[in-house]
Amino acid sequence: MLPADAQFDEQMMRRAIRLAMNGRGRVEPNPMVAAVIVKDGRVIGEGFHAQFGGPHAEPTALSSLTESAEGATAYVTLEPCCHTNKKTPPCVPALIEARLARVVVGCVDPNPDVNGKGLEMLRAAGIAVDVNVLEDPAKQLIAPFIAHTVYDRPYVTLKWAETADGKVAGRDGKPLQITSEKASRLVHQLRARCDAIMIGIGTAMIDDPLLTAREAPEPRPLMRVVLDSQLRLPMESKLVRTARQHRVLVEFDRRLAEAERDKLNALQQAGVQPFMVERRFDGLNLEQVLTPLAHFGATHVLVEAGPTVASSFFHEQTLADRVWLFRSPNAVNEPTAPAGVGVPANYVKTGETEIDGDHLTEYLNPSSPVFFAAEPSADFVLATG
Ligand code: AOF
Numbered sequence: 001m002l003p004a005d006a007q008f009d010e011q012m013m014r015r016a017i018r019l020a021m022n023g024r025g026r027v028e029p030n031p032m033v034a035a036v037i038v039k040d041g042r043v044i045g046e047g048f049h050a051q052f053g054g055p056h057a058e059p060t061a062l063s064s065l066t067e068s069a070e071g072a073t074a075y076v077t078l079e080p081c082c083h084t085n086k087k088t089p090p091c092v093p094a095l096i097e098a099r100l101a102r103v104v105v106g107c108v109d110p111n112p113d114v115n116g117k118g119l120e121m122l123r124a125a126g127i128a129v130d131v132n133v134l135e136d137p138a139k140q141l142i143a144p145f146i147a148h149t150v151y152d153r154p155y156v157t158l159k160w161a162e163t164a165d166g167k168v169a170g171r172d173g174k175p176l177q178i179t180s181e182k183a184s185r186l187v188h189q190l191r192a193r194c195d196a197i198m199i200g201i202g203t204a205m206i207d208d209p210l211l212t213a214r215e216a217p218e219p220r221p222l223m224r225v226v227l228d229s230q231l232r233l234p235m236e237s238k239l240v241r242t243a244r245q246h247r248v249l250v251e252f253d254r255r256l257a258e259a260e261r262d263k264l265n266a267l268q269q270a271g272v273q274p275f276m277v278e279r280r281f282d283g284l285n286l287e288q289v290l291t292p293l294a295h296f297g298a299t300h301v302l303v304e305a306g307p308t309v310a311s312s313f314f315h316e317q318t319l320a321d322r323v324w325l326f327r328s329p330n331a332v333n334e335p336t337a338p339a340g341v342g343v344p345a346n347y348v349k350t351g352e353t354e355i356d357g358d359h360l361t362e363y364l365n366p367s368s369p370v371f372f373a374a375e376p377s378a379d380f381v382l383a384t385g
């Protein structure tokens with residue numbers, strides 16, 4: 001068992017991690033961060049980073065103080081920033097000015113402009129610094145930020161829905177509304193918090209989806225991405241017809257046949273943004289799809305995956321970071337209905353909940369370079385209250 005003060009530190013860091021989650025969907029590409037300020041065992045201020053370009057967690061917590069922070073301890077989920085080539089003033093000088101005695105940090109900021117320098121500046125000012133308190137949960141909280149900053153790719157969530165008998169569509173693959181309205185609303189909220197929604201051309205052809213976040217207040221500007229090696233996306237599809245209002249990107253194979261060049265031009269003229277990816281001999285090169293998306297500004301991609309796209313991601317082993325699987329209580333009992341692919345056996349379950357009869361399970365991929373702890377994600381925590 002941890003000594004009582006170490007236990008208290010973890011308890012306060014837990015509180016900060018939960019608080020930070022309230023920034024989900026608004027702070028990206030920044031990390032979710034929160035700070036809790038404690039004096040004589042009492043919380044005297046707290047705050048979280050709520051909006052990209054807005055104040056950081058630390059100044060927000062300091063401005064909420066109910067008494068002087070002199071001699072107090074600040075619990076911060078991420079190393080406070082010290083660099084100045086950015087939107088907001090650095091946090092370290094504000095913490096020094098507040099005359100804190102101690103700063104407890106969840107994890108070091110992987111941003112090369114900070115990366116340990118914030119800790120050094122605090123120590124140089126005579127503040128006691130303890131780092132890596134609940135390090136793994138603190139890193140898991142910002143896994144999308146780490147994916148973007150360190151691995152040059154967005155965080156990837158695969159999401160699909162299955163019937164009670166494991167099917168993802170109806171007879172002969174016809175579209176089928178599998179989950180209830182409440183689960184669909186949750187998916188729209190999730191879309192609104194992600195930066196990009198990706199589908200395969202199969203889904204685009206069969207479902208003709210719009211892929212926008214409806215019924216969700218303040219959706220992020222979404223990129224809609226189609227994996228479409230042969231540029232088969234129909235000109236009359238909803239995606240192409242709305243490409244001027246909401247960005248559409250189409251990934252295609254560099255070895256496009258001459259006849260498909262006209263289609264490329266037509267798509268471009270309709271406002272679609274095609275991007276080329278070199279295929280591997282055995283098919284889609286997902287890593288090469290993801291890197292340009294990170295460069296276009298995506299921190300978190302939601303893949304609304306049919307079985308083909310899901311299998312491609314699982315084949316890569318390290319690229320699908322998270323799965324959200326909805327399962328309805330109803331069976332289709334239809335032998336020609338296509339079945340979903342199973343979630344790989346090594347994935348760890350981090351959350352389970354019922355939504356109006358549908359069952360949602362969250363899994364994380366322990367082989368992902370941005371897996372740090374089997375913790376329910378901010379999306380899951382916010383969805384389940
Ligand atoms: C903190 N506290 O709450 C956050 C931090 O452009 P800016 O000014 O918003 O700075 C963004 C960078 O600051 C971001 O890349 C990350 O390194 C750090 N995020 N740091 O001290 C916070 N959100």
Ligand code: ZN
Nearest residue numbers: 056081090091
């Ligand atoms: Zn800061």
